[in-house]
Amino acid sequence: MQKPQLLEFINRMLPDSVAIVPSANEATRSNDTHYRFRQDSDLFYLTGFEEPESVAVFTNVKDRPEYTLFVRPRDPEREIWDGRRAGVEGAVNSFGAVEAFPIAELNKKLPDLLSGARSLYYRLPSSKPELDDSVLNQISQLRAGIRRGVAAPESIVDPAGIIHELRLIKSQEEIRIMQQAADIAAAAHVEAMKAVRPGMMEYELEALIEFNFRKSGASAPAYSSIVGGGANATVLHYVNNDDTLRDGDLVLVDAGAEYKGYASDITRTFPVNGRFSEAQREIYELVLETQVSCVNMAQPGVTMEELKSHSIRMLTEGMVRLGLLKGETEELITREKYKQFYMHGLGHYLGMDVHDVGRYQIDGQPRKLEPGMVITVEPGVYIAPGTKDIPEKYLGIGVRIEDDVLITEGGRNVLSSKVPKAIDEIESLMKSR
Ligand SMILES: [Mn+2]
Numbered sequence: 001m002q003k004p005q006l007l008e009f010i011n012r013m014l015p016d017s018v019a020i021v022p023s024a025n026e027a028t029r030s031n032d033t034h035y036r037f038r039q040d041s042d043l044f045y046l047t048g049f050e051e052p053e054s055v056a057v058f059t060n061v062k063d064r065p066e067y068t069l070f071v072r073p074r075d076p077e078r079e080i081w082d083g084r085r086a087g088v089e090g091a092v093n094s095f096g097a098v099e100a101f102p103i104a105e106l107n108k109k110l111p112d113l114l115s116g117a118r119s120l121y122y123r124l125p126s127s128k129p130e131l132d133d134s135v136l137n138q139i140s141q142l143r144a145g146i147r148r149g150v151a152a153p154e155s156i157v158d159p160a161g162i163i164h165e166l167r168l169i170k171s172q173e174e175i176r177i178m179q180q181a182a183d184i185a186a187a188a189h190v191e192a193m194k195a196v197r198p199g200m201m202e203y204e205l206e207a208l209i210e211f212n213f214r215k216s217g218a219s220a221p222a223y224s225s226i227v228g229g230g231a232n233a234t235v236l237h238y239v240n241n242d243d244t245l246r247d248g249d250l251v252l253v254d255a256g257a258e259y260k261g262y263a264s265d266i267t268r269t270f271p272v273n274g275r276f277s278e279a280q281r282e283i284y285e286l287v288l289e290t291q292v293s294c295v296n297m298a299q300p301g302v303t304m305e306e307l308k309s310h311s312i313r314m315l316t317e318g319m320v321r322l323g324l325l326k327g328e329t330e331e332l333i334t335r336e337k338y339k340q341f342y343m344h345g346l347g348h349y350l351g352m353d354v355h356d357v358g359r360y361q362i363d364g365q366p367r368k369l370e371p372g373m374v375i376t377v378e379p380g381v382y383i384a385p386g387t388k389d390i391p392e393k394y395l396g397i398g399v400r401i402e403d404d405v406l407i408t409e410g411g412r413n414v415l416s417s418k419v420p421k422a423i424d425e426i427e428s429l430m431k432s433r
Helices: 004-012 041-047 076-082 087-093 103-114 129-144 160-168 172-195 202-215 230-234 278-297 304-322 329-334 423-431
Strands: 017-022 028-030 055-061 064-071 099-102 119-121 155-157 226-229 250-255 257-259 266-271 374-377 380-382 398-400 403-408 411-414
Touching (some): 017 041, 041 055, 087 099, 103 129, 172 403, 250 398, 278 398, 278 411, 278 423
Parallel strands (some): 119 155
Antiparallel strands (some): 226 250
């Protein structure tokens, strides 16, 4: 079966062009053991093919759209160790390639594939230096034959220009999968809220969340899960998760699942003992109001920049109100004083990659949101212990709230809405446990 996006990609290629898209490489974890293989998102998007040591070649030469896969051949001996391979037969029968060859034959076939192509789509450098060498070598050989009438590609174009724009706008099928990825993560966050107790370790909560991901069929967390209790929540990339969760502290959980190649990315912050303190409530309400306001603003025509500016304004006003910042809001914004407590962006594109591809600017201007884009909205306030000249009650509080938001014709659809974020909803869920 050929994916619809594969035909769309070939259609958008220049006439008389060839595209070469390689697989990801296996990554060593230590010595002779590997991380679980994850396919290159572009290749997976176009073909659905999930094996390493593969290369897809797309041709649009003389208006003949074709798709050839180079793959690891079947090998009963190796398959005992590493698992089943589709082989050249499977590449044709299950993945819609018009032709397929063993990967070892790629170099031999390159002259045929490239001859007659006026443009070559190839990302330089790719993940495979030896493939870069073969491709460039092949082009120089074709050029050497130009006087004999051989045609060599005149331009080498990064295929990401087409593929990443396609990936940015999600199809109905992709949206369906992303909703499932969000549902899986939302359910895991709910389980974490129900299970957390003072004295638990952060990694126990991490394990519970990731158990729920896998139990629901997710292939893995979409990124390293963050479970930060108390002041650990003020460390943005806290991933060790090896501290004790203490009575009276909040815990920040940033965890998303990868399902059928697509990511979810959800953050919730909730009290370890089930009740927000006054000070925690004040910071949390500020972040929540800002987050809800930004989510409600997200719709076609609005830019990520506008959403971010809106979050900066609301958070800065709130920081003044709470005594975290002193001075005029305008000036605090201009001088970026809010960055002491809100130092990251408001959100990002979400898709196969958790920080998904697609341009944020077009011709130097912020790009407008369009139906089919999925973004995250994730403002936060982080008050590091030891911060001077602020009310002491806020020290060590870190709050972030993050949802996955699909932009629709009429506005938006919050994919991650199945996990509560209002204080009374969180407290009543935690009370019922
Ligand atoms: Mn995120």
